[in-house]
Amino acid sequence: MKLKENSRTIECSDASPLVWDEDDLVEPMTGRRIAIEGQLPIRAFFLGYPFDRGLCFRGRDAFWTLAYDNRGTKAVLYKNWKEHRELNRSYYFAKAFDYPIALTSIGDGRVVIVHCPNSYETVEIEDAETGEVLGKKKSDEMEFHSRLSVSADGNYLVSAGWFWHPLGGAWLCPVRAICGSSDTYMKEVGFSFGAEIDAAAFLGNEHVVVSSTNGVVNEEAPESGLGPLQLGVWSITDSRWISTAPLQEPTGTIMPWNEWVISFHGHPKAIELATGKVVHVWDQLDSGKQIGSIELGEPPPPVIALNPRKGMFAVCDSRRITVVSLHASE
DSSP states (O other): OEEEEEEEEEEOSOOOOOEEETTEEEETTTTEEEOSSSOOOOOOOOOSSOOOEEEEEEOSSOEEEEEEOTTSSEEEEEETTEEEEEEEOOOTTGGGSOOOEEEEEETTTEEEEEEOSSOTTEEEEEETTTOOEEEEEEOTTOSBOOSEEEOTTSOEEEEOOEETTTEEOOEEEEHHHHTTOOOOSOOOEEOOSSEEEEEEEEETTTEEEEEEEEEESOSSOOTTOOOTTEEEEEETTTTEEEEEEEOSSOOOSEEEETTEEEEOSBSOEEEETTTOOEEEEOTTOOOBOOBTTTBOOSSOOOOEEEETTTTEEEEEOSSEEEEEEEEEEO
């Protein structure tokens, strides 16, 4: 397969953090919906707090948005653009690492928040509507949870966080196990304690893509660990690596798509999963130098929005939003 792409720009000098709702960009902090083609709309409202990240999820009967302070403790949940309730996370080292939070649906379509409201080391799943806690879990495979994501089918959770002092790690767990069910065939998996983990993200519902830095934690990595500067694709159903490949540099934030992963360290770049080969670089876009859940780089990353289901991403600078659409061809 060959990777093809096209880019378009939206003139915008005041973009706040963006998320994708299907083919449109949404600003959870202002209520503004930005179509890729069309005029830039006026902001609908302003939140009285400097939130710098957001999420959205379209449930069966509502559109949920969530704004949060990535290096703080505050978050706010909106339902159909009306404030629903405030959220918090543990204060402990909150200014040092990315906020652990995800907004998704599980089971019969119930919309839930996955976060760590009471302890940095315990992940909790709660009903978005009512706040009812559906389950919680503390694991030896992860200490400081961060960068939470849930597979599109709602079955699995990945946490790409860290251990004291600090060491980047990643942890995969069935959602049913967090909610207290024992009738799950897959046990939790820790990807830590080989090389230090940089990033982890789902590729579809059955695979997780994991990348490592050049920092070595243990010379003899466990079966689920990676060597330094490696890119791996883990099969959830088979509980094994189906490919590992060398990297030339850290990936930073990643967006797996099809046969590639988009890395956002320095400039967005497409890396072939099977070989680790860089096949395309968007060198006109600066996407920051964040590594892991702690090191933001200088300056911190710009506004970036990822849409792995559609194969799209957006990167902002002080003047415009650049939207990239990916395509695969024979």
